[in-house]
Amino acid sequence: MPNKQPLTTVWTEPEARDEVLSGHMQNDIVRMMLRQFDVYLEANKHQLARAAGLSLNEYKALEFVLELKPLSPGRLAQLLDLSPSGTQALITRLENAGYLLRKPHPRDGRMTSLYPNQERCKRLMGDMDLPAQQVMQAAAHYNPKQITALYEFLLKSLEHLRQDALDRLKHKTT
Incomplete structure (x- = not known):
């Protein structure tokens, strides 16, 4: 690309910042980050879920548990937009398959939290x-x-x- 400017953390010329972040480039960055990455990652999730023998919701549930641990069943239901009974069925399937562990919440032992079974999730995390x-x-x-x-x-x-x-x-x- 002609006149390609390197990315820097400090802008030395005010005009340079305006030039780099003007018009189409700014819109392209936002579109790439918020839509295009999501679309292509979602397509990859379908393939990864199928390869692991999981439904897409089961795969997404594992992603949420891996990222947001500890995660309550209620919070998982919100994230997946599932009913409590649908969420319990999904959790039970993942637990029976060895992907999830239910343990008491670290700060409130009366609540249940979901944790990934690190050993069982190792291959899946590698694929991710x-x-x-x-x-x-x-x-x-x-x-x-x-x-x-x-x-x-x-x-x-x-x-x-x-x-x-x-x-x-x-x-x-x-």
């Missing part, structure tokens, strides 16, 4: 990492400053997305 390996190969073409800037950008973006998702879960009324 395949897209990450492809991203790492793409990242190898950039210098450390560029990767650092990208990391900081994604970290801030993820903080906002994560907080928004957790706030929605807290305030969901159904």
Whole structure:
């Protein structure tokens, strides 16, 4: 690309920032992060779930448990938009297959929390990492400053997305 500017964490010229983040590039970044990545990752989830012998909801449940552990059955029901009975059936299937463990919540032993069975999930987690390996190969073409800037950008973006998702879960009324 002609006049390609490297990613940096510090902008030395105000005009440079406006030029890099103008118009189509800004829209492309948002579209790539919030729609295109999601679409292609979702397509990969279907394949990974099928290969593991899981339904898509079972696979997504495991993703949530792996990321948000400990996770209560009620919170999992919210995330998957399932009824309590549907969630219990899904949890039971994953528990019987050896993927999930039910344990007392670490702060309130009266509540049940869901944890991944790390040993059983090891292969599945390895398969989940395949897209990450492809991203790492793409990242190898950039210098450390560029990767650092990208990391900081994604970290801030993820903080906002994560907080928004957790706030929605807290305030969901159904």
